[in-house]
Amino acid sequence: MKIKSQKGFFSGLMFTVVGVAFAWGATTYNVGTGARMGPGYFPLMLGILMAIIGLAIMFTGLTVQTDDGEPIGKWAWKQVLYILGANLAFGVLLGGLPSFGVPAMGLIIAIYALVIIAAQAGSKHALPSVLGLATVLAVGSYVAFIWALKLQIQVWPTFITG
Amino acid sequence: MELIHNLSIGFGVAFTGVNLLYCLVGCILGTLIGVLPGIGPVATIAMLLPATYALPPVSALIMLAGIYYGAQYGGSTTAILVNLPGESSSVVTVIDGYQMARKGRAGPALAAAGLGSFFAGCVGTLILAAFAPPLTELAFKFGPAEYFSLMVLGLIGAVVLASGSLLKAVAMIVLGLLMGLVGTDVNSGVARFSFDIPELTDGIGFVAIAMGVFGYGEIIANLSQPEEDREVFTAKVTGLFPTKEDFRNMLPAVLRGTALGSSLGILPGGGALLAAFAAYTIEKKTKLRPGEVPFGKGNIRGVAAPESANNAGAQTSFIPLLTLGIPPNAVMALMVGAMTIHNIQPGPQVMTSNPELFWGLIASMWLGNAMLVILNLPLIGLWIKLLSVPYRFLFPSIVLFCAIGVYSTNNNTFDIWMVGIFGFVGYAFYKLGCEPAPLLLGFILGPMMEENLRRALLLSRGDWGVFVTRPISAGLLAAALLLLVIVLLPAVKAKRQEAFVED
Numbered sequence: 001m002k003i004k005s006q007k008g009f010f011s012g013l014m015f016t017v018v019g020v021a022f023a024w025g026a027t028t029y030n031v032g033t034g035a036r037m038g039p040g041y042f043p044l045m046l047g048i049l050m051a052i053i054g055l056a057i058m059f060t061g062l063t064v065q066t067d068d069g070e071p072i073g074k075w076a077w078k079q080v081l082y083i084l085g086a087n088l089a090f091g092v093l094l095g096g097l098p099s100f101g102v103p104a105m106g107l108i109i110a111i112y113a114l115v116i117i118a119a120q121a122g123s124k125h126a127l128p129s130v131l132g133l134a135t136v137l138a139v140g141s142y143v144a145f146i147w148a149l150k151l152q153i154q155v156w157p158t159f160i161t162g
Numbered sequence: 163m164e165l166i167h168n169l170s171i172g173f174g175v176a177f178t179g180v181n182l183l184y185c186l187v188g189c190i191l192g193t194l195i196g197v198l199p200g201i202g203p204v205a206t207i208a209m210l211l212p213a214t215y216a217l218p219p220v221s222a223l224i225m226l227a228g229i230y231y232g233a234q235y236g237g238s239t240t241a242i243l244v245n246l247p248g249e250s251s252s253v254v255t256v257i258d259g260y261q262m263a264r265k266g267r268a269g270p271a272l273a274a275a276g277l278g279s280f281f282a283g284c285v286g287t288l289i290l291a292a293f294a295p296p297l298t299e300l301a302f303k304f305g306p307a308e309y310f311s312l313m314v315l316g317l318i319g320a321v322v323l324a325s326g327s328l329l330k331a332v333a334m335i336v337l338g339l340l341m342g343l344v345g346t347d348v349n350s351g352v353a354r355f356s357f358d359i360p361e362l363t364d365g366i367g368f369v370a371i372a373m374g375v376f377g378y379g380e381i382i383a384n385l386s387q388p389e390e391d392r393e394v395f396t397a398k399v400t401g402l403f404p405t406k407e408d409f410r411n412m413l414p415a416v417l418r419g420t421a422l423g424s425s426l427g428i429l430p431g432g433g434a435l436l437a438a439f440a441a442y443t444i445e446k447k448t449k450l451r452p453g454e455v456p457f458g459k460g461n462i463r464g465v466a467a468p469e470s471a472n473n474a475g476a477q478t479s480f481i482p483l484l485t486l487g488i489p490p491n492a493v494m495a496l497m498v499g500a501m502t503i504h505n506i507q508p509g510p511q512v513m514t515s516n517p518e519l520f521w522g523l524i525a526s527m528w529l530g531n532a533m534l535v536i537l538n539l540p541l542i543g544l545w546i547k548l549l550s551v552p553y554r555f556l557f558p559s560i561v562l563f564c565a566i567g568v569y570s571t572n573n574n575t576f577d578i579w580m581v582g583i584f585g586f587v588g589y590a591f592y593k594l595g596c597e598p599a600p601l602l603l604g605f606i607l608g609p610m611m612e613e614n615l616r617r618a619l620l621l622s623r624g625d626w627g628v629f630v631t632r633p634i635s636a637g638l639l640a641a642a643l644l645l646l647v648i649v650l651l652p653a654v655k656a657k658r659q660e661a662f663v664e665d
Contacts, residue, residue, distance in 0.1 A: 008327070011594035015333040022340050025355055029347075035624030039347035039354055042612040043340060050336040057329045072593050076386030080589060083382050083561060084582045090565045091578035111562060118558040121385050125554065133555055137562055150216070151570045 005070040008061030015054030023047025082121035090114040094154070106156045107146070111138045169291060172521030176529055181221050185526045188225035189533045192232015196252075197240050197545045198556065203233040204602070205380070207496045208372035209563045211503065212570040219504035220519045224526040226500050230493050231283060231476045231527065234434055235534045238275035238469050239545050242268055251434035251472040254442040258457060258464025265460050270404040274412050274462050275469040276538045282420040282470035283531035286477025289424050290484075291524050294513065297485040301510035304486070306617035307628050311638035313611050316488055318642040320600050322649045331600050334591075338601035341366055342608020349616065361576040368499045369571050370580040371605060375598045377564040378581065379588020381557045404462065411454065412466040415445055419467035423474030427490075428481050437475030438468035477527060484520060485510055488607070492599040495606040 003009045023044050032038030093113055096104030115134035119125040145151045175181060195206045207226050214222035237252035242259035255275065262271040304312070321331040344355045345365030356362035404412065422444065423437035445467045446457050455461045480497075482490045487509030489495040501508045506516060513520045538545070568577045591598050622628035630636045 007593075007595040008330075011330055011333075011596055014590075014594065015337065018337065018340075022355070029352055029354060030350070033624055034619045034626065035622075037349075037616045037619065039350045039352040042615065043343050043354065046336050046340050046343075050333055050340065053329055053333045053336065057327070057333060060327075060329065070595065075593065076382060076589075079382045079385045080586060083378055083385075084585055086558075086561055087378070087565055087578060087582040087585065090562075091569070091575045091582075094569060094578075095575035107566075114562050114565060115558045118561045119554065121382075122554040122557065129555075130558075133558060137559055141562070141566060145213075145566060145570070151212075152573055153566075153570065 003062060003069070004064060005061040005066045006072045007070040008064070008066075009058050010061075010072060012054045012057030012059070012061055015057060016051050017054075019047045019050030019052075019054055021047075023051060079121040082117055086114045086118035086121075089117055096158070103158045104154055106154045106158075107141065108138050108155060109157060111141060164295070165291060168295075168517070168521050169525060171517060172291075172523075172525030175220060175518045175522030176224070176525040180218075181224055181522065181526060182529070184217065184221040184225040185228050185530050186533055188228020189232040189530050189537060191225075192229040192234075193236035193239075193534065193537055193545065194548070195229070196233035196236020196238075197548055198236075198551070202376070203230050204372060204492050204496065204599075205376040205560070205564075206233075207493060207500075208369050208376065209567045211369055211496065211500055212567050214500060215503065219501070219506060219516075220522050222500060222504060223497070223519065223523050224530075226497060227480070227523060227527060228530045231473060231530060232534055234469075234473045234476050235276065235279050235538050236545065237472075238279070238465070239272065239538065239542065240549065242271045242275065242465070243546060244549060251438045251476075252469075253435075254438050254468045255465055257442075258459075258461050261458065261460035262462065262465065267460065270408050270462060271460075271465050272542060273404050273539060274408065274466040276535055278412065278416040278419065278466040278470035279473040280531055280535045281416055282423055282474035283477055283534075284528060285420050286424050286427065286474040287524060287527045287531070289478055290481055290527070291521075293428070293481060294485050294520075294524075297481065298510045298513050301486050304510075304634070305632070306614040306621065307632050307635045308638065309486075309488075310611060310614040310618055311629055311635040311642070312486065312488060313607050313614070315638045315642040315645075316482070316490060317600070317604065317607065318645050320491065320603050322645050327595070328649060330596050334596055334598065334600045335604040338604020338606075339608040339611065341371070341601075342605040343612065348609075348613070359576075361574065365609075366605075367568070367571060367577050367580060368496075368605065370568050370577050371584050372496065372602060373564040373568055374581040374584025374586075375588030375591065375601070377560060378585025379592060379598070381560060382585065382589045383592040384553070385557065408462050411451070412462050415463035415467040416470045418444060419470030420474045423471030424478045426471075427475035427478030434472035434476040434479070437471035441467040441471035473531075480523075480527075483508060484512060484523075487512075488610075489603065492602045495602050498606055 024047070026040040026044035026047055029040035029043075030038030031040040031044055034041075090110045090113060092102060093105040093110035094107060096102045112134045115137060116130055119130040119133070142155065145153060146155060176185065191206065191210075192203065195203065207229055210226065210229070214226065217225070234251060238255050238259065241252040241255040242263050245256055245260040259271045259275070262268065317335050321328060321335060342365075344362060346353050346356075346363050353363040419437075419441040422441050423434075426437045426440060427434075442464060445463050450456060457464050479490050479494055482488050483494045483497055487498070487507070489498050498508050506512060506519070564581060565578060568581045569575065571577060588598060591601075618628055619626070628635070629639060
């Protein structure tokens with residue numbers, strides 16, 4: 001059997017799997033009855049509902065003819081990696097990882113790291129202009145978030161401020 | 163006149179220096195993100211939610227509201243000048259607006275959009291002020307069964323209007339509802355689906371989902387597409403004012419657009435996007451006057467009607483939020499978030515318990531619309547310049563603001579990991595062709611729906627019949643069913659796909 005819409009089939013699969021997972025998770029809580037609903041009642045209902053809808057979407061993906069087969073196409077792994085990597089680096093540098101003994105480096109260093117890594121996801125990323133952007137954003141963030149809004153964020157690395 | 167008394171309270175609040183300032187800030191930000199393609203009001207409001215902690219609640223809501231309707235103004239600028247919708251609700255404005263610009267009539271097109279929006283905004287605000295009190299009265303008659311049915315209607319409404327596959331949209335709503343249930347169950351104290359992660363017992367952060375899916379997810383999706391050459395009219399926009407003939411054409415279109423937009427905005431699931439689509443479709447159906455430019459070739463009505471409609475819809479979509487506490491679209495869902503941050507429970511009691519907030523917000527919308535006309539017409543040159551900011555500078559900045567914003571909500575790096583995960587999830591949704599907006603709506607309504615369902619069934623001793631034996635509840639469910647049936651009718655189904663694809 002040939003898949004007629006890739007997007008349809010795989011999204012249906014995703015909904016079914018997630019729905020079953022939620023429903024199965026819900027059964028580990030007390031389900032109760034309609035008049036006395038336990039914490040598992042509503043999620044169990046919804047999980048089953050979603051799994052059924054997911055199956056229906058999979059079914060349409062297999063049977064309803066589409067013009068081009070609605071291919072999912074190539075995943076932009078490079079962009080995913082750089083954007084999420086930038087996010088990860090920002091978190092690690094900003095807050096540190098106490099459980100792994102990584103010290104916090106503060107906001108400014110985290111901003112430079114985020115901008116430099118994120119910029120790699122674009123097609124043009126000459127270092128000078130990226131550094132310029134990072135500097136503008138670092139100064140801007142300092143003024144907006146630390147100075148004006150007075151958010152409690154560590155600005156400089158722990159080993160400097162102590 | 164009670165209305166006048168109420169509005170005078172409102173203007174008293176809105177006319178204070180601080181609130182005028184935040185209204186202006188909101189309008190400028192809204193125009194800014196409206197002009198910039200690739201960033202919408204949902205992501206912006208999500209980014210700014212944490213920043214409003216420090217503000218008084220009225221100022222915060224005034225600013226956030228300004229962003230939403232400001233974006234409707236700004237979106238048209240990009241649509242007309244660059245042939246790209248700056249905002250999803252300006253998608254139809256592109257068709258005739260860009261053609262007008264190519265014929266050297268960018269000025270009148272911008273003016274038609276600006277003036278039409280202003281008129282619609284004023285009418286929308288008045289409707290909001292007039293209809294909110296009676297609807298609030300009605301809302302007090304609502305029991306849990308009615309609320310549950312109303313939410314069902316709202317969610318179905320949101321699905322019907324979503325573009326693309328109906329089934330997928332329903333599934334996204336259910337997924338949103340389920341995600342909304344993560345965390346501690348208020349009744350039993352059981353931590354559900356928290357995988358023993360302490361941060362998850364408070365539930366998944368709304369800001370993290372919104373920013374991940376709408377911020378990161380869209381950036382990745384945008385970057386993965388090949389860069390297209392944007393044709394920007396850097397040439398000076400001359401002759402801003404429409405001719406007499408233009409006025410004669412655009413006036414009825416503005417009126418029709420406003421009427422349509424106001425009524426569609428009130429409907430659950432409605433709002434700016436649907437209003438714009440419907441208004442354009444109706445204009446296309448009306449007869450052309452002799453000598454008028456056909457649609458798709460630069461007809462001024464094709465700009466005036468959808469732009470008026472989207473602004474009117476943006477205004478009136480506040481009605482369900484302020485009177486019933488039920489958000490009709492994703493932006494309003496964020497407003498619920500903003501209100502909860504400030505310890506205001508959205509719903510009919512807002513008007514009585516916080517009259518300054520309620521009327522102040524409404525009055526500020528009128529002031530905001532006036533500011534926007536000034537911001538958008540005389541200062542248009544400024545926004546045109548902005549269009550030349552390349553995306554390669556924009557997207558790292560957006561990533562940064564999302565990351566800082568989400569961190570500052572709880573000062574906890576856990577939220578940063580969550581936003582990353584949802585960024586990937588958002589991109590996966592994009593790849594699988596699933597529209598994310600219904601998910602957000604479901605996420606907000608999940609806990610509310612469970613609570614009302616639980617209460618309704620507790621009162622009826624487990625009898626599901628309560629939803630159809632109570633008249634209001636039955637009516638709401640019937641309306642929801644009717645909506646579904648209409649959409650599934652083969653004739654309408656074909657039309658609906660046409661409406662979202664063709665133009």
